[in-house]
Amino acid sequence: MVSEVEPAKSNHRERIQAMYITYYGHSCFSARINNKQVLFDPFITPNGLANTIVDVDKIVADYILVSHAHYDHMADCIRIAGRTGAKVLGNWEISEWLQKQGVTNTHAMNIGGKWNFDEFSVKSVVAHHSSSFSDGSYGGNPLGFIITSSEGNFYYSGDTSLTLDMQLIPRWAKLNFAVLSIGDNFTMDAADAAECSRMIDCKTIIGAHYDTFGFIKIDHQKAKKAFEAVDAELHLLKIGETRKF
Numbered sequence: 001m002v003s004e005v006e007p008a009k010s011n012h013r014e015r016i017q018a019m020y021i022t023y024y025g026h027s028c029f030s031a032r033i034n035n036k037q038v039l040f041d042p043f044i045t046p047n048g049l050a051n052t053i054v055d056v057d058k059i060v061a062d063y064i065l066v067s068h069a070h071y072d073h074m075a076d077c078i079r080i081a082g083r084t085g086a087k088v089l090g091n092w093e094i095s096e097w098l099q100k101q102g103v104t105n106t107h108a109m110n111i112g113g114k115w116n117f118d119e120f121s122v123k124s125v126v127a128h129h130s131s132s133f134s135d136g137s138y139g140g141n142p143l144g145f146i147i148t149s150s151e152g153n154f155y156y157s158g159d160t161s162l163t164l165d166m167q168l169i170p171r172w173a174k175l176n177f178a179v180l181s182i183g184d185n186f187t188m189d190a191a192d193a194a195e196c197s198r199m200i201d202c203k204t205i206i207g208a209h210y211d212t213f214g215f216i217k218i219d220h221q222k223a224k225k226a227f228e229a230v231d232a233e234l235h236l237l238k239i240g241e242t243r244k245f
Helices: 077-084 092-100 164-172 190-199 220-228
Strands: 020-023 029-033 036-040 063-065 087-091 106-109 114-116 121-126 143-149 152-156 177-181 204-208 233-235 241-244
Touching: 029 143, 063 077, 077 092, 087 092, 092 106, 121 164, 143 164, 164 190, 177 190, 190 204, 190 220, 220 233
Parallel strands: 036 063, 063 087, 087 106, 152 177, 177 204, 204 233
Antiparallel strands: 020 029, 020 241, 029 036, 114 121, 121 143, 143 152
């Protein structure tokens, strides 16, 4: 079940362009870009916070972007790709692995590369993390993604620490919003993500990778205050919620 709310209001930056974002829990979300549904890091059926709210077999996807090979970022990738025929973007190792599982509509990328998919373009950027498949085999380099389109631009950090590489992102795109990991322990915490928002020159942030497991449960108000301290706004979407950014 998906609910739609009024567009996020902010005095930080006037927005003419906009797109709809639906949050499916953890780091999984969908962006509607020029009438295409672009799904990120599908992890729903094993997520106890999401699987009673979101029907994985009703998710629409024209593209699926996978930031890295960990189970909590691609558990439902094969299932959704098989049903929808979506093109799956990931690093070389993920693309090769998916091909062996019967998912043939893939596009391999790696750090620093970009590709135009007509409705939007994707640039792969550094994410400092690890990456392995559920069997422990090597999953290639983790990625973050910069999405640019006629409807707006955004950055998805994937799982990462704070890194000075983030200072390069404003050279590639003026961002309408960013989706940043904030759960700590495995990734940035809210304070580091707030510093990231300053580096990438983006005041509108959607939180990801928090609350799913005990290690990454956060204090919501404390997290929001960390962003307020740098004149940014943190949005913690409810699972199943659709919002215009």
